[in-house]
Amino acid sequence: MKLIGYFRSSAAFRVRIALNLKGIAVEHASRHLRKGEQAAADYVALNPQKLVPTLVLESGEVLTQSLAILEYLEEIHPEPPLLPKDPVGRACVRALALIVTADVHPIQNLRVMAYLRDKFGQTEEAAFAWSRHWIETGFDSYEATVAKDARTGTYSHGDRPTFADLCLVPQVFNAQRFKVDMSRYPTIQRIYATCMKNPAFDAAQPMKQPDAES
Amino acid sequence: MKLIGYFRSSAAFRVRIALNLKGIAVEHASRHLRKGEQAAADYVALNPQKLVPTLVLESGEVLTQSLAILEYLEEIHPEPPLLPKDPVGRACVRALALIVTADVHPIQNLRVMAYLRDKFGQTEEAAFAWSRHWIETGFDSYEATVAKDARTGTYSHGDRPTFADLCLVPQVFNAQRFKVDMSRYPTIQRIYATCMKNPAFDAAQPMKQPDAES
Numbered sequence: 455m456k457l458i459g460y461f462r463s464s465a466a467f468r469v470r471i472a473l474n475l476k477g478i479a480v481e482h483a484s485r486h487l488r489k490g491e492q493a494a495a496d497y498v499a500l501n502p503q504k505l506v507p508t509l510v511l512e513s514g515e516v517l518t519q520s521l522a523i524l525e526y527l528e529e530i531h532p533e534p535p536l537l538p539k540d541p542v543g544r545a546c547v548r549a550l551a552l553i554v555t556a557d558v559h560p561i562q563n564l565r566v567m568a569y570l571r572d573k574f575g576q577t578e579e580a581a582f583a584w585s586r587h588w589i590e591t592g593f594d595s596y597e598a599t600v601a602k603d604a605r606t607g608t609y610s611h612g613d614r615p616t617f618a619d620l621c622l623v624p625q626v627f628n629a630q631r632f633k634v635d636m637s638r639y640p641t642i643q644r645i646y647a648t649c650m651k652n653p654a655f656d657a658a659q660p661m662k663q664p665d666a667e668s
Numbered sequence: 669m670k671l672i673g674y675f676r677s678s679a680a681f682r683v684r685i686a687l688n689l690k691g692i693a694v695e696h697a698s699r700h701l702r703k704g705e706q707a708a709a710d711y712v713a714l715n716p717q718k719l720v721p722t723l724v725l726e727s728g729e730v731l732t733q734s735l736a737i738l739e740y741l742e743e744i745h746p747e748p749p750l751l752p753k754d755p756v757g758r759a760c761v762r763a764l765a766l767i768v769t770a771d772v773h774p775i776q777n778l779r780v781m782a783y784l785r786d787k788f789g790q791t792e793e794a795a796f797a798w799s800r801h802w803i804e805t806g807f808d809s810y811e812a813t814v815a816k817d818a819r820t821g822t823y824s825h826g827d828r829p830t831f832a833d834l835c836l837v838p839q840v841f842n843a844q845r846f847k848v849d850m851s852r853y854p855t856i857q858r859i860y861a862t863c864m865k866n867p868a869f870d871a872a873q874p875m876k877q878p879d880a881e882s
Binding site for chain 2: 521554598599
């Protein structure tokens with residue numbers, strides 16, 4: 455399998471963590487999002503969304519959308535599980551993952567920030583404030599949910615990593631770049647610290663990728 | 669079970685279609701999003717995200733995020749299936765669903781539109797253009813994907829409704845409100861027409877809900 459990503463992409467980061475946790479070796483390739491390489495014709499033929507990641511299977515079939523890829527990896531390689539066994543627990547984990555992947559990240563990714571600057575004439579500062587606003591809105595609900603959830607253990611849901619953690623950690627990296635005050639989120643901070651002690655999360659972080667740039 | 673929604677919410681609409689297709693009867697309740705009823709303390713206690721839908725189970729447990737709810741309904745009530753059986757097919761359906769639920773809808777929902785007007789001082793017209801831009805960006809990739817997908821039958825993926833259709837149809841309703849030129853999307857239009865002939869989709873549409881307003 456080949457994973458086409460970008461070191462700083464939160465969505466690719468989620469998939470890298472899953473591959474590491476499950477011990478699945480893949481070839482890694484990169485598209486430089488800031489240079490617009492995701493809009494090249496050969497890439498658009500694979501991924502009409504012009505987004506990363508893309509997972510190319512041995513069969514040649516092409517998977518897109520990080521959460522769909524996580525579900526696929528869980529189905530073909532169920533150990534170790536990244537979802538709980540019970541349907542309600544699975545729904546809670548998926549809801550946490552979706553707080554980040556649907557209601558935070560898409561609102562403040564590169565292409566949206568570009569629209570704010572290019573079409574609305576917003577300053578870098580205003581675009582940063584926008585980003586912080588949506589991260590904080592999402593983290594407020596994530597924190598409220600995990601803080602009250604009796605199932606919470608060392609990770610977002612119990613004592614093993616789940617899809618929720620795979621989505622949370624890249625968003626925390628992103629929040630740090632946008633100078634979000636993380637002291638507002640003690641439970642998220644605790645979960646993040648637990649995750650980063652896990653080598654599967656650590657090895658997946660942006661600055662440890664071959665295409666990393668400072 | 670009780671579904672708390674809002675007639676015009678795309679996310680609640682998705683869940684209503686799933687319940688209809690699976691023949692699951694639930695109590696329906698509504699929060700008026702334009703009046704801000706989703707921010708009332710009793711609702712925030714159930715759903716800290718202040719979004720709809722929320723599904724309250726017989727056990728009292730509370731599920732949020734429409735895609736997590738769809739996966740839950742699929743697990744506890746597998747017939748008729750709303751995902752294919754094969755892992756690659758499931759990934760393709762989930763990716764289509766996520767084009768809409770992650771990369772279109774959250775960028776142009778009520779709270780984001782309010783930010784554009786209130787914080788950035790954008791006109792109603794500029795906010796509409798923003799909405800159309802993200803719907804068209806998403807529909808361009810959805811159309812490219814379903815048009816070339818050999819598996820495509822009468823619905824987005826084969827000849828039965830899947831999660832993809834449950835997400836697509838509410839977004840088409842939304843696109844019509846924002847005056848998107850749908851003639852650019854012949855495959856989406858064909859799938860939409862197929863869906864709307866299915867009583868489960870038709871009965872779930874906004875104007876047929878008890879809380880509908882013109």
